[in-house]
Amino acid sequence: MNPYLQKYITLKKQYIAQEGNPPSVSALYELVDELAKSDDLEAKKVLVDLYEQLGLYASAYDLFTKIITKPDRKQIKKLAHLAEMSQSHGDRFALPRPLRKEEKKQRTELSQSLPHFIYHPDPLSTGAFVEGEAKLCPSCGKESNIYYNLMPYCIDNIKNLCPFCIANGLAAKKFDAEFVQDAECQGELDPEKDQVLFLPDPWLL
Ligand SMILES: [Zn+2]
Known part of the structure; x- marks a missing residue:
């Protein structure tokens, strides 16, 4: 052999x-x-x-x-x-590669730079937010390396919202969008937690 x-x-x-x-x-x-x-x-x-x-x-x-x-x-x-x-299937459903030590550290640092979502302490690992090349947030117009990976409810042309605009409610207000989603579109995310992730944090309003 x-x-x-x-x-x-x-x-x-x-x-x-x-x-x-x-x-x-x-x-x-x-x-x-x-x-x-x-x-x-x-x-x-x-x-x-x-x-x-x-x-x-x-x-x-x-x-x-x-x-x-x-x-x-x-x-x-x-x-x-x-x-x-x-x-x-392509490569889309592949077994995810576990993060290496260095990546884990980076991921932790990145998570700490995010606004706090009560029921989503790690929205990067749920895939609600993804990390990538800098893109303009359509809400605040600032560049962000982390953006919302899902579609706001009923709105399908808003992409790359930054986590801060979702946390502080600016995106919801500006686009009259609801960040409460149909559980079906979300794969494994829990719809109940989802509402809290995508509804503005009342403390910030
Ligand atoms: Zn923004």
């Missing part, structure tokens, strides 16, 4: 035994980094399976189309499966 496959099997066993806890997921992602650097065909083959395991179907499909040579029935079947999953 090639060493890449051996390592993958070991880590996958560990992942299952530890019920997918963060260190076991981190270990799988570290193997992704390692395999992605390799030009060895055996490494790439293992990487396809690893991508699939992590739910990175678009990556798995993309790589598989590059390395497939003389497809036999088994490979054709696999290709068809990956093509289908790549279409329907």
Whole structure:
């Protein structure tokens, strides 16, 4: 057995035994980094399976189309499966990579710079806010690296609101928007908590 496959099997066993806890997921992602650097065909083959395991179907499909040579029935079947999953799922539902130590520290610092949302002490981890390149907040016109990641209720063209305009009610007032959302659009967020996150903090009014 090639060493890449051996390592993958070991880590996958560990992942299952530890019920997918963060260190076991981190270990799988570290193997992704390692395999992605390799030009060895055996490494790439293992990487396809690893991508699939992590739910990175678009990556798995993309790589598989590059390395497939003389497809036999088994490979054709696999290709068809990956093509289908790549279409329907892409990389969107992949197992999230746990934050590394340095990132964790940055995330904590970032969270502390946010206004306080009573029921959402960490709105970055729920995905209500995302971090990215600086964008203009349509409410206050200031640049922000953290912005609201969901759509305000009934309003679909307001994007990149900064956390402060949501916390102090400016965005709600300015756009006559309600930040109480239909639970369905939100994935895992709890609609009850949501109201508090998106309603202005009464202490700030
Ligand atoms: Zn703003």
